[in-house]
Amino acid sequence: MTHSDPPRDADAECPAGGPPAGPEGRGDPDRRRFLSSVSGVAMAGGLAAGYGTFAALAGRYLHATGTATAWMYVVPVAEIEPGASLAYDSPAGLKIVITRRSGGSQDAAPSASDFLALSSICPHLGCRVHWEPHHNRFFCPCHNGVFDPAGQPVEGPPKADHQPLPTYPLRVDNGLLFIETPVEVVGQDQSAHAPGSTAGMGEPGRHRNKA
Amino acid sequence: METLTQWLHERIPVSGAQLRELTNEPVPNHMKRWWFCLGGTPAYLFVVQVFTGILLAIYYQPSSATAYESVEYITNQVSLGWYFRSVHKWGATMMIAAVILHQMRVYFTGAYRKPRELNWGIGMCLLLCTLGLGFTGYTLVFEQLSYWGATVGANIGERVPVVGGLLRELLLAGPQYNEHTLPRFYILHAAVLPVCLVLLIFIHIVMLRLHGVTELRFEDAPPDQPTHFNFFPDHLYMELILGLVLMIVLSALATIVPATMGPRADPLTTPEVIKPEWFFYVTFRWLKLFGPTFAILSMGLILFAMFLWPWIDQLLRKVPGWDEASVYIGIVAVFVITGLTVWEAVVAH
Numbered sequence: 001m002t003h004s005d006p007p008r009d010a011d012a013e014c015p016a017g018g019p020p021a022g023p024e025g026r027g028d029p030d031r032r033r034f035l036s037s038v039s040g041v042a043m044a045g046g047l048a049a050g051y052g053t054f055a056a057l058a059g060r061y062l063h064a065t066g067t068a069t070a071w072m073y074v075v076p077v078a079e080i081e082p083g084a085s086l087a088y089d090s091p092a093g094l095k096i097v098i099t100r101r102s103g104g105s106q107d108a109a110p111s112a113s114d115f116l117a118l119s120s121i122c123p124h125l126g127c128r129v130h131w132e133p134h135h136n137r138f139f140c141p142c143h144n145g146v147f148d149p150a151g152q153p154v155e156g157p158p159k160a161d162h163q164p165l166p167t168y169p170l171r172v173d174n175g176l177l178f179i180e181t182p183v184e185v186v187g188q189d190q191s192a193h194a195p196g197s198t199a200g201m202g203e204p205g206r207h208r209n210k211a
Numbered sequence: 212m213e214t215l216t217q218w219l220h221e222r223i224p225v226s227g228a229q230l231r232e233l234t235n236e237p238v239p240n241h242m243k244r245w246w247f248c249l250g251g252t253p254a255y256l257f258v259v260q261v262f263t264g265i266l267l268a269i270y271y272q273p274s275s276a277t278a279y280e281s282v283e284y285i286t287n288q289v290s291l292g293w294y295f296r297s298v299h300k301w302g303a304t305m306m307i308a309a310v311i312l313h314q315m316r317v318y319f320t321g322a323y324r325k326p327r328e329l330n331w332g333i334g335m336c337l338l339l340c341t342l343g344l345g346f347t348g349y350t351l352v353f354e355q356l357s358y359w360g361a362t363v364g365a366n367i368g369e370r371v372p373v374v375g376g377l378l379r380e381l382l383l384a385g386p387q388y389n390e391h392t393l394p395r396f397y398i399l400h401a402a403v404l405p406v407c408l409v410l411l412i413f414i415h416i417v418m419l420r421l422h423g424v425t426e427l428r429f430e431d432a433p434p435d436q437p438t439h440f441n442f443f444p445d446h447l448y449m450e451l452i453l454g455l456v457l458m459i460v461l462s463a464l465a466t467i468v469p470a471t472m473g474p475r476a477d478p479l480t481t482p483e484v485i486k487p488e489w490f491f492y493v494t495f496r497w498l499k500l501f502g503p504t505f506a507i508l509s510m511g512l513i514l515f516a517m518f519l520w521p522w523i524d525q526l527l528r529k530v531p532g533w534d535e536a537s538v539y540i541g542i543v544a545v546f547v548i549t550g551l552t553v554w555e556a557v558v559a560h
Contacts, residue, residue: 187476
């Protein structure tokens, strides 16, 4: 040690009024050890609790709310015959095919379960499938997943785990069909698809085409 | 001058002798062979990546609305932007290649064996960190590959037992890619992973110094040759030559095959042909061959076995006649990985 500071050895200098140097004055060694351990554990516990709370708060901060969706009006249900489909363009630019299942009576009031709106998001790892008319199938270019027109997996990794194409939620209210879709798609020019004041209540047929 | 030396010595109390002792560890003679200098190569390339990465970050704007345009600006408008972006891209490729080659060298020479098992584990963490940097790096351009790569990567993460769903949501900032996603990949790429890498490199080198480099003897080495040489200056010069050659190669590659821009990300359309960067070809093909549950769990299991390989090797060598089992398993693994990579490279789907 080359510096000239005074030595800091606590045993070398006991301040006036400090604990007496005799063995009886230092207290019971077992008790000292116990208190030392307890205080060590308490401090470690306090630190763990403090930083644990901090980590939990950080987890909540990082947990984002997710993508907004909205219910969109599509068409009066009576306009889709059993077995027929229509192509629906969502305000966010998603192209969705909505099919009315065949087999139901046209006279009975159809419910949401009579319709099917297939999502193009592959259930395998999230890429977009596309329709191949020449093969009459949906194909996922990422990992070669193949789906039939009803969205059932017929080849590739989705078949191994039986993962059909997901569907969009549908609802029938007073004879009108509604669909729940994302209202925005990241990185897109939103003005091109902005629903504006018509969001969720657009003119019937505004985003649809007869298939 | 003497006053200055004295002033410095008072503030940095290390003597020349202590410095020599710190740096001049005897290096085993086999390290004169270039193949054995691969450990320093990724570290050198990491420095290049940090330098070029800082330069790129000056113009890069990490948001889905601006990222692609800012990379385009760096590539086409900024003076020598194309060069630094290309060096960064080629540096990443070479860094990953160097880590893989270094790991192969360590594996096939059995340098991971007792007492160096933990340093092998640190090396595995370094490999994963490097691959993570490669992955997050190409998500930042916000071209088609960036978007779909991030989506697929996050969905793979979702398959991790118990915490998978949370992992995916934390990575994507929600159930799917949204406007808060890209900054997370940027923070991972530019802050979290580099810091982890620096800490791991430090521990890796400290462990290496504590144990010393594994000594290997070659049949063709002359018997009267000294077994060790000095780190300073002999080995340092080797590393400097290696650095110089790498810089020349990097510059040449960046100039001859500069980094290009793919089409801008379109979340509504996955391109007809899409592939990740070459270092993920093997996992990409694996995911095509098997159902997702098996493919992802088996990859996790393989990674786990790689971490534990020093102990697995120890068990294998206890079986009579299986002394060289690890070498043969390694050869098969290299052929399988190379085969799957080439397969993925040559076919469209």
